[in-house]
Amino acid sequence: MKIICIGSGNVATHLSLALKKKGHIFSQIYSRSEENAEILAKQLNCKWTSSIHDISNDADIYLFAVKDAALEELVAKLKPNNGICIHTAGSVPITIFEKYSKNYGVMYPLQTFSKEQLVDFKKIPFFIEANNSKNEDIIFTIATELSEKVQRLSSEKRKYLHLSAVFACNFTNHMYTIANNILEQQGLDFSVILPLIDETASKVHHLSPKEAQTGPAVRFDHNIIEKQIKLIDKETANIYLSISKNIYKTHQK
């Protein structure tokens, strides 16, 4: 497949490099940032542009890995073409393409990507969708080259999947940030808490998260909760209390 990659962020970088490894050819990279476009183009051994109007109209696949907010504007500006437009976003419905393209779909990898960290796509679940079964077959084939875990999922359900990822990844990471701030203020190194973080993630491979829940909020231990909220600023204390109340409620059921 001849692919044009639109975007040069973490998802664009990891996904396009993995597809190149599988023998796909990238003919062009578009990015708003000339610098990022050039870096990724070198790795993919292809041309790059920072002007949306210079995107060629002869690709088989237009792979969009850009911010949700930028997606529709970019799709709208593509020259008429016969390629399949594919986006990689959790929360954007497939219908974003319908005004602009005949062939389109979605390929959403459920993972968090950092530029610095290598990614093994094999175990990453991919959720795909397309405007017809021919395009779905093509997207399914591409996704299964990368991952052992590909499944079809509607935009409606993908929206909820992405929301669950916001809790399990983004908000979890912020719990780490708050823990880090508390430790730093006491002159303690964040590394002391890594075994606990790892075990917390590991436990839910064997137990349901509800079964794995421990801590003072399960029985809403007033004594310790009241002491602990006095140790933190008001905003963090509000987060502490709202999560604790929700834990208690969950475990009363």
Added chain:
Amino acid sequence: MKIICIGSGNVATHLSLALKKKGHIFSQIYSRSEENAEILAKQLNCKWTSSIHDISNDADIYLFAVKDAALEELVAKLKPNNGICIHTAGSVPITIFEKYSKNYGVMYPLQTFSKEQLVDFKKIPFFIEANNSKNEDIIFTIATELSEKVQRLSSEKRKYLHLSAVFACNFTNHMYTIANNILEQQGLDFSVILPLIDETASKVHHLSPKEAQTGPAVRFDHNIIEKQIKLIDKETANIYLSISKNIYKTHQK
């Protein structure tokens, strides 16, 4: 060392079994629950009691691994003895012993324990404290038999350490619970999100949690945030918003 274990929960079980492996002798187990006391006593090959007044006064170590709220009452009821009273709680100050005992201290393992899951104590950080240097040396020696990572820490700092663990473990686990609920409602299996959970934990071994942060809250993407809070109940939406605002604030700094 001749040890009496007071408590039969997850911490008591894992810790006493690990100490037995290192050659310590358990002479007695106390637990409110006769059933649990008997189960653990069998594993430790020792006597058990569910009556606090039957705890022998000839042990070298009285190891308390009970709920915070139960601790003082139990300590107060011990017969006069020359053993070292040691508790294992994050948020309870060492001074809880001072009215009742001449020799006392703390040995706090920073980990989450489940009965079902095996624990490798070697990599678990232990935080110790004692009322004098002789007792501190004894507790240090015991802790280093189990773990490579033993350090002294005051009650004041341990209190904050425990608070950071509430965020990094208890609250993180509740983020998994909310994710699980959202997935279940859509007929999706929780296992689809495990690679994301693992990678989120793995990333903070190499990046600071602040550097690792991704998702719509970093730039407070109104469009997606407003869509997402409409998908969840009011209480969960409040948690979503308060964490998102705090993420945004953290990343504005």
